[in-house]
Amino acid sequence: MQAIPNLLTSMRLVLALFMFVALALASGGVPLMAGELTAEAQFGLLRWAVYAFVAASVTDFFDGWLARKLNATSVWGAILDPIGDKVLVCGAILGLMALGPQPMVLLPAGLMLFREFTVSALREVGATKGVTLPVTRLAKWKTTLQMVALTLELIVATWGAFGLDYQALPDFAAGAHAIFWFAAAITLVTGAQYWEQTRKALRGA
Template sequence: MQKVHPILNLPNILTLIRVLAIPVLVLVFYLPFHWSDVCAALLFLAAGITDWLDGYLARKLNQTSPFGAFLDPVADKLIVAVALVMLVQVHATAWLAVPAMVIVSREITVSALREWMAELGQRAKVAVSQLGKIKTVTQMTAITLLLAQKPKFTLDGDIIMNPWLWLSYGLLYLATAFTLWSMVSYLRAAAPQLLKSQSKS
């Protein structure tokens, strides 16, 4: 049996730092300095690394806790959603708004699905999969690259594309594809319970 540690253990402290870094990320991103983009990107990247690190330490040090299990995914979704909102505002284009909408909608859907499955005692069926982990890495990489470069616009209001921006958009769309794929995978895993509930309603 795994030993449950108090709330203030090292993995949970790292997760709390990730949550507290969100307003700092927003502040740094909007600072009127030429280095603010790169600084915001590095802050977001550091948050992504702590996401992996706190999970690793929780398993390695045997310091799992219900609080950590709750807060870790919440912290991830909060910082991703906030970063996407900022990027949509700065880029102001449907090419970024659409994948951002899909990613945020997926996170809400899967979170609700996991909560519902947990109430049925079937949480393990929709646990984070390998595909979900690949999605997360691709998504974090794309957002980091997008944060690092505020777009420049033509006189007509169109974004001036460059190789790094093309790469960033490409990775974001790849992450969006993984996002939809993983959501369908989770919904298929939960389908027996969803259909059973529907047939009794």
């Protein structure tokens, strides 16, 4: 039972990889296969990519909850969990960009990527100095908000694959973009918090 949390985290990585490859295939970004897929196959890949992202996002809640419930926290899990989150979010952003021009998404998506790589670098530098950066409550909410926002943006980008009414798309897209920009803002705030934590910790190290 104690291996279940790590199994869920590993599953998140697998689902993230599947999602990205499916989006790349559907967008014609895979050599030798571009132009070979039928419209039906492309729509199928887009749908399954969204399903995979949602399923992977759900595991982010349950692996941590089960680890605490089963008292199964481990060093491996603590390492793997943030990696799984970053791979999922970054993979979704790159896959979203592969689907075509996304002018309303480009800037906040770029800022999210900038923050994720910067915080990863801060953690690595801190680790060499014996400094650890605890995950803040806002950072946990940030991850949830990112995944909700990305789910909505993926639905906007794959609207036709789900056979949804195009008359509803403008309103849905406007709401999705607003949530995505808000998620980007919270992402930057948490990045600034980690930067300040690292600066203070290294000064005292």
